[in-house]
Amino acid sequence: MTTPSTGATVLRPDVVEFLTRVREHLADLSVDERDELLDGLDADLSEQLAEGGALPDPASYAAELRSAAGLPPGRTVKPRKARARTLGAHLVAAPDTLRERWLGLTRRNDLTRRTWTMLEAVRPAWWVLRAWIAVSLVDQLAGEWESLTVLPTLGVPLLGPALLLVAIVLSVLIGQGRIWPGSGPDRTLLTRLVLAGLNLVAILAPLTFHFPDNQPYVVYRENGYRAGYLDAAQRPGLRHGSDVVRNVYAYDAQGQPLQGVQLFDQKGRPIAVAPQSSMGEGADRQVTCPWFNGTTPLFNVFPLRQRAQRYGTCLGKVDPSKVGPQGFHEPPLASVPPATLPDAVPPG
Amino acid sequence: MDTTQLLKGVLDVAVLAVVEDEDGYGYDVLRRLRAGGLAEVGDASVYGTLRRLYAAGALTSYVVPSDEGPHRKYYGITPAGRTQLSTQTKDWETFAATVTALLSETRKVTQLEGARS
Numbered sequence: 001m002t003t004p005s006t007g008a009t010v011l012r013p014d015v016v017e018f019l020t021r022v023r024e025h026l027a028d029l030s031v032d033e034r035d036e037l038l039d040g041l042d043a044d045l046s047e048q049l050a051e052g053g054a055l056p057d058p059a060s061y062a063a064e065l066r067s068a069a070g071l072p073p074g075r076t077v078k079p080r081k082a083r084a085r086t087l088g089a090h091l092v093a094a095p096d097t098l099r100e101r102w103l104g105l106t107r108r109n110d111l112t113r114r115t116w117t118m119l120e121a122v123r124p125a126w127w128v129l130r131a132w133i134a135v136s137l138v139d140q141l142a143g144e145w146e147s148l149t150v151l152p153t154l155g156v157p158l159l160g161p162a163l164l165l166v167a168i169v170l171s172v173l174i175g176q177g178r179i180w181p182g183s184g185p186d187r188t189l190l191t192r193l194v195l196a197g198l199n200l201v202a203i204l205a206p207l208t209f210h211f212p213d214n215q216p217y218v219v220y221r222e223n224g225y226r227a228g229y230l231d232a233a234q235r236p237g238l239r240h241g242s243d244v245v246r247n248v249y250a251y252d253a254q255g256q257p258l259q260g261v262q263l264f265d266q267k268g269r270p271i272a273v274a275p276q277s278s279m280g281e282g283a284d285r286q287v288t289c290p291w292f293n294g295t296t297p298l299f300n301v302f303p304l305r306q307r308a309q310r311y312g313t314c315l316g317k318v319d320p321s322k323v324g325p326q327g328f329h330e331p332p333l334a335s336v337p338p339a340t341l342p343d344a345v346p347p348g
Numbered sequence: 349m350d351t352t353q354l355l356k357g358v359l360d361v362a363v364l365a366v367v368e369d370e371d372g373y374g375y376d377v378l379r380r381l382r383a384g385g386l387a388e389v390g391d392a393s394v395y396g397t398l399r400r401l402y403a404a405g406a407l408t409s410y411v412v413p414s415d416e417g418p419h420r421k422y423y424g425i426t427p428a429g430r431t432q433l434s435t436q437t438k439d440w441e442t443f444a445a446t447v448t449a450l451l452s453e454t455r456k457v458t459q460l461e462g463a464r465s
Contacts, residue, residue, distance in 0.1 A: 009417040037399055040411070040421025044374035048391060061392050068359070068396025069403075110413035 009047045011104060014055065016042065020100040021058035024093060026066065028074055037069055042107060092189045127175040130202035131167035135160065137205045147276045148209045153311045157319070210276075237274030246277045247288055247329070248302035255336040259328070260291070262301050270300035276313050279306075289314035289326050303328055351388055361436040362386060363397050364429055367407060371424040374398060398423050406432050 019038060026034045049055065063073065106116035132152075139152035139160060152160035173179045174195070181191035181198075238245035250261040263271040275297070279286045288304040290297035297315060307314065308324030366372065366380045378394045401407045406429035412420045425433070 009414070009420075011418045036403070037396070040374060040419070041395060043414075043418040043420045044378075044391075044395065046418065047375045048378070056392075064390055064392035065396045068393040068400065070396075070400040104418075107418040109415055109417070110419070113413060113419055 009043050009050065011042055011108060012046045012049060015045045015049065016101060016104040018045070018055045018058060018061075020093075020097050022062045022065070023096060023100060025059050025062035025074055029066075029071065033071065037065060037071075042104065095189070095192050123175065124172065127171045128168050130199065131171035132164060133202045133205050134171075135164045135167050136209065138163075140209055147313070148211050149311060155317060157322075237277060238271060244274075244277065246273055246279055247304050247306070248273070249331045249333070250302055251333075251336045253339050255338045257331045257335065259303065260301060262298075264300070270298070272299035273304065275299055275315060278309075278313075282310065283308070285310055287312075287314045303331070355386065355389060355393075358440065359389070359393060359397050360401065361433060361440060363394065363401060364406065364425060364433040364436070367423055368425045368430065368433060371422050373412075373420040373422050377423070401429065405429075 019042060023034060023038060026037065029037070045055070066072070066074065106112050135152045136148060139154050140148065142154060149160075152164055154160040154163065170179070174181065175183050177183045181187065181194045183195065238248070248261075248263065250258045252258055265271055273288060275288075275290070277288050285308065286306045287309045288299070288306055290299045290304065291301035292298060305326045305328055307326045309318065310322065312318055314326075362381060362384075363377060366377055366384070369380075372380065374395045375391075377398060378389070378391050381389050381394060398407065402409050402423065406426060407423045408426050409421055409423050412422055414420065
């Protein structure tokens, strides 16, 4: 074996166009057979043309190629050729043309080729991700407001994970082209558009998700006097520096803990923690439960009671057997030193 | 005489012989075949043959990336390809010798018949 020369050849657009036509005449072959047959031809033909000559008829070229490669003669060559002049056929061929142009772009140089190879290798990860997005979308649309969870909950125990598993299996089968609408070329325009549409939904759907903590959201009914109302543009919840405040403990001037303290800022807006606020993970997860004015939950009255709950918020619909009892936690400090004002007259 | 039909039968052995000399990509192999005298050989026939020989295990293939242009697909001969080449070379030699002998005898007969009349 000798070291091959690596003189670069510039990929010609007419060659890309020609190979697209050739590919159409090989449409009855499997994707692998076709890729195997055409891989590298762009470079060969580009160099060949650079040294003179013209591109032949794609149909006869495809026929010669497949006969020399020992593949059966094409069945679909004639009807496809006849339809090629109609607008419909152009539409049908459009995804193939786009695909071929795209593949041509990815083969432009070593970097694009490597990147595309890598992206193709992680396609199964996208199949799993889009399944998760689909189930999470259902999870977010159904039932009470809730923040996004890694395992979709759907309100019924095990339903979320089970549905996720089914969705992953279906998505992978679609990705492998085993069930409708399938993947890759050789399919009708409709099925290809359906798949493209579904993938687009999967890409855009996460924009509507309620991500935990720092995403915008709007809460509950139109009552000005209630905690937890937050403008969609605001960051919900309370922060102390960069830490999220999940509960507040107030003490009076004598240093004794207080209960039922309602907090407002200088403009009279309630100072509330976020309703989805929680502490700890798994079995140790605690959610905060609001005070109420009638039926309006108030998250600006402190301290808030807490309860053990694996998923969701204190306001969501949950199975009572799955949550712990609601109760006030011991204040972090039993009492604090008394506070005085320098100009105040001491009592007595 | 239409040499395209003849070419079909010997294209495999010709391609193997060219690749055995030195690994090559599609157009390179085509160029060497044409330079070797097979001026009529069609490019699609050569590219298709390379892919068929690769699928049959007679050739190996590898990609040589290029910084500016599309990658090139190179072909090299495998041990199975060498065996096929040597078998087919012998077959061709026997066949060519037979046909040559046949043709020279026929010519003699024709010449004799021509001389008698």
